[in-house]
Amino acid sequence: MITTDFVPGSPCWIDLGAPDVRAAAAFYGTVLGWDYESMGEAEDMEGGMFRKDGKIVAGLGKLTEEGARSAWMIYYSVADADGTTRAVEQAGGTVRVPPRDLDEWGRMAQYSDPLGGQFAVWQPGTNKGVELVDDPGSLCWTELYTSDATAAKEFYGGIFGWRFSDMEVPGAGSAYSLVTPAGLPEERMQGGLMEMSAEHLALAHGRPYWHPVFAVADCDAAVAAVTGNGGSVQMGPEDVGGVGRLAVCLDPSNADFVLLTPAPRN
Secondary structure (H helix, E strand, O other), rough: OOOOOOOOEEEEHHHHHHOOOOHHHHHHHHHHEEEEEEEOOOOOOEEEEEEEEOOOEEEEEEOOOOOOOOOEEEEEEEOHHHHHHHHHHHOOOOOOOOOOOEOOOOOEEEOOOOOOOOEEEEEEOOOOOOOOOOOOOEEEEEEEEOOOOOHHHHHHHHHHEEEEEEEOOOOOOOOOEEEEEEEEEHHHHOOEEEEEHHHHHHOOOOOOEEEEEEEEEHHHHHHHHHHHHOOOOEEEEEEEEOEEEEEEEEOOOOOOOEEEEOOOOO
């Protein structure tokens, strides 16, 4: 499970680049019960924070990169963003945004893995990351769809020290690899990765991509809110044994995310 102690290699922040910030704020507010808080003046809708029950759960900003698709970016906590950047380059990854300070809050950088999957890191200063996880309306899992699971495990394992364990997914034709941060027990699993053929990666033009999984109290009701507010569903809702009821969704700008009502914990 994801927590807010944010050990190195664990997810600590997510933000969305959207072509229409106002529309995105309204959509996720309806689907996940989030409140949007602009970082500028009241009429400035170019960026801000999402809150759930008063706690920060995500960021939102204007999509400005030419040719980029609207997508969620997942940040992983690191002790040294500059050292991580060197490790990414040595492992064949690409630096998209070099390490830079965001005032006293922390230091960030963004990368692409060797196959094109985009991710980011956060070296905390005064801000460690989101304030609510693993509860309805917040991040509860991270997931990578990739064209080469073996290469992905070698890359991310080398960068973050992640440990992997495989489980079979009925009908998937390939194993699903569970991700646990270095030095933590398996109950602290934070996400997974699954190998897919290029035609199943069309959303990112054949490149791998990460997406967030959001916990919800009622998956079917949340899916109805998605489709009723301009979004769409790629898969589900369906029950997955030992996991819960989930659906793979797209917002109105085709940013992908998953909704999950987790199975009861023993």
